[in-house]
Amino acid sequence: MKVFVWLSVVLYAVSVTVAAPQGCTHKVKEQIEPPRGWVKLAPAPPDHIIHLRIALLQPNFTQLEQALYEVSDPDHARYGQHLSKEQVEELVAPHSESINVVDEWLASLGIQQSELSRSSAKDWVKVKVPVSLAEKMLDTTYHVWQHTESGDTIVRTTHYGLPEDVHGHVELVQPTTIFSRFRGMKTTYRLTSSNQQASDSGAASIRSASGTVVDASCNSTITITCLKELYNATGYNSSATNGNTIGITGYLEQYANFMDLQSFYAQQRPDAVNSTFKVTLINGGQNNQTLSAAGIEADLDVEFAFGLTYPTPSYFYSTGGSPPFIPDMDTPTDTNEPYAEWLDYILGVPNPPQTISTSYGDDEQTVPESYAQRVCASFAQLGARGVSLMFSSGDGGVGDGDPDPATQTCYTNDGRNVTRFIPGFPASCPYVTAVGGTTYVPEVAVFFSGGGFSIYFAQPSYQTAAVASYLAKLAPGTYQGLYNPYGRAIPDVSAQANYFLVWNAGEPIYVGGTSASSPTFTGFVSLLNDALISAGRPPLGFLNPFLYSRGVAGLTDITAGNNPGCGTEGFNATVGWDPGKLLNCEKSGWLTITIAVTGLGTPNFGLLKDIVLS
Template identity: 65%
Template sequence: MRYSTLLVLTLGSLAAAAPRDCAQKLKEQVSPPRGWTKVKPASAEHNINLRIGLPQANFAQLEKHLYEISDPFNERYGDHLSKEEVEALIAPHDESIQLVEEWLASHGISADDLTRSPAKDWVTIKVPVSLAEKMLDTEYHVWLHDESGDTMVRTTSYSLPEHLHEHIEVVQPTTMFGRFKGMKATYHYADTERPSVDLSQPWIPIPSAYNGEVNASCNASITPTCLKELYNGVGYTPSATNANKIGITAYLGQYANFEDFHNFTAMFVPDAASSSFEVVYIDGGQNNQTLSAAGLEADLDTQYAFGLTYPTPGTFYTTGGMPPYIPDDDTPTDTNEPYANWLDYILSDPSPPQTISTSYGDNEQTVPESYAKRVCEDLAQLGARGVSLLFASGDFGVGDGDANPETQTCYTNNGLNETKFIPGFPASCPYVTSVGATWYIPEETYFISGGGFSNYFSRPDYQAVAVPEYLSKLAPGTYEGLYNPYGRGIPDVSAQGQWFWVYYAGQLGQIGGTSAATPTFSGFVSLLNDARLAKKLPPLGFLNPLIYAAGAFAPKAFNDIVGGSNPGCGTEGFNATIGWDPVTGFGTPNFYNLKDIVLGDMDLLIGGLSL
């Protein structure tokens, strides 16, 4: 709805007084974020889409269901919940709904002005800054991101009536300064990093690969064929294409170009040369087909995720909301949180893809902990419904986003200028699968691979053995104070992340990063889902309990990556070692070995049987 100053004043004077004590109490406060400069007060007429999160009444029960149906040793394995069952579990109490409605009505906002999530745990309203400041007892300003020039309208604190604190968990956009950037390592192109390729020896012996060898050209030239050879997936043809789907998410004006896709498939996946993919437009998202508008991130993700899984139907989600917001517009609207808009859509979808790959994220500390936990809980809902969610772990080792590991400062956002390792989010959410990166053949640790330990999320049960085992190998005092040894460790797995051929804006070039690794691993997950669905078995859903069981009991399910590290913050970072590590997780996939596991009712895991 649209407010004028007069209308807001009139509504405020006519609205009935709230039925409870309206004394405001501080709800959340953050220190001014590093790298952002406060420019000026926000315009009173600037529109904000406020998202109000109500407590999810029975999330603990949802989480219990999630872990039971994702545990390969549990008799409920694969017994996913329906959309309606999930929504019934996370619906807020009626009292919370009523009190929030009364509070909004006291500010002249009627039920007709609200947008609710299907479970009613989120309420969204469009209000001008002048009204948001009154409701939240705060002041919004325009903030400038010094490095990129992006601008946002945000505040560093907000308050709510004291009686609402237990009925409202979070309100955003307020204190969130995350930018949700793509994870593509465009700066790692140096020819000195390329391996020398001896083409007089046409095959590289790799015991775990298909037929025990990989074409030598793959050592500096990754294609879908190379990945299928390396990860033992040659010869598998999807057959459950009437049931199985794979999705790719895109934000910030990243458009997947069909001409680039067709050129790529014609060269590297000839069987898919005439194929295409569905585009879903969310909240004003676009997919401009002008070649100059093609997005490198979007082209990379679609060409590999859909190329590896052809003829599985692919869906490209393009979500509106891209910086920079222009603070001098007459009627500006701040749309800098596109990920929340995508979540709204996908949670409402009765039949989402069984595998969804996301190559975007940001430093965990840029997302307020309260909001990060609510987003993570939303992701858990998808896992409980049978969706496998995979996220890039990041391209800066243990560092803070500076491309040069030697100059990373890694300061915290708490105002104390402490140096700490910087994990990524949403990769740090315990209900998703985080993907790191390797390179070279035979595979080695790619030093950019984001990894470490969350400062928001505690270690989940599925990591109860693997993570302490890794930490026990560190010398006493190693990086003490730089990381949280009790936090959720990332990544969980990894895949190749450099020298990927990609068609972009009509030209053939190469790219890398965890943006390449994530759609690659996702592609193989989608093939595993296809194998299960073809046998009338449910999809895999939340992957991590299976991954950690396979990593412990069926070591040939993954290709373990040993040696190397992920430097940052003035350190060498963590080292990759035998078993799980916070650089490459359990390693890269062996498709046919994993396929035997997921089609065998997990018998191959029982009793510690190794493939």
């Protein structure tokens, strides 16, 4: 029997004790290798301001996790009994001793209480300090780093420490070791008469794998009507007043344009014309309505999620904090992944939307493991409160996010450049629902859909049987050492992800990517929540325990499609859950591996509604 030991490929803790320049004893908290693609340019300017976030330990998180699984398991007595904001905060709050120790440490550095801000549960402390003070606090040296491909510059360090008496009370401090390059999951196509990608053979309609009748035009252009026909929701009308709401997150200066939405509604959802959504600006976020500033990602998300669910009240969260596109040495950014800023806000809201979609992410390995674990724990808080969170699984298979299998890479980011599957985050978090992509009718896996197995997160019990069944079909030793068979597997589900007809900057265009499948699946989850709330029942909340048990009967298994690249067709999809088609080929002495994914399958709203209401 072989025993596999999986180590973090990015982050490792070091317990070495060193003497800090200020005369106190520090222990190194985190240390990483310089990540691939980043080069050190120069020491950071001493007066450059860093917005530090200090995460205090959450000693009762295991109790929160237990509650999350109990209220999310349809076979548990507590199913649907979601926690309140106050109950969740009580379970994640740090000990008062931790708060006092950290406050005393900061005060010893001349940082007063009035200069601090705290999260609602007091588990995060935020403070603005110059680089010179941050270096003293953390016994480190910050540098300006540049990403060679994009030219982006940031202020970071590859290690930091904490005083010994503080060490055990703090989980992490950022920005320090985080080098992720946050991005959206979309691909854009121009609208042309030659964009018909599939022949309908002259037929007026076609039949989906679930048996629904779909207009043949849906094989080349996806509309609201196509999705409702395909996923068996034609004729269902949601409520505007029962308390159900839906949310879309926006990052990277992606602005959802009101004029584009009206053009979209006029074309695809005429009864929604003159309706709109509410915008919440977070951490300096904006929503520039200049037509030229309209974001393709944002327009895609709001048009389809809100078009599917009208007249359900809808919210768009525009979160600032993206790195500059054309930075220079005088203005490098120190911004964290903006998830933390959005989470600070949404966790403080007493009644957030019951269903929320996010179409952004990054390679898991570019996010320090401690930070990924902490952000994931915050998603668990929302799930325990009855919020369903969907995330795009990514558009690069298991490569580096490049949707072209011929050019993507599968190297570790720890300086060793070892070939390894590279999953995406936050989709790899076990407390969210990862959405992959399909195309055509009947559906097949789309070539760019992302997936794989996490290095950071253990495989949750709700999916062990499904994943074991898939892995048993692989020949012994297949891809050994290239992925973690004991890790959280993604995606969980899929939906259409190609040829979406979107209005952007005043014109119709085609858009594809798991940026399309995530808001689509989210729209149907919101309709399920609408049916539940109208029946006096609680919303679904964290979906995965339901999906992998009772819910699978309401999903259509996708068993066709491949992931071509490197001169091969890859493997076919299989019956049941699958991370799709693993592709293995040699190119110029290195190995490229990609995955196209469908998970448990695509939604059948009619069947799912009957299941959740039964």
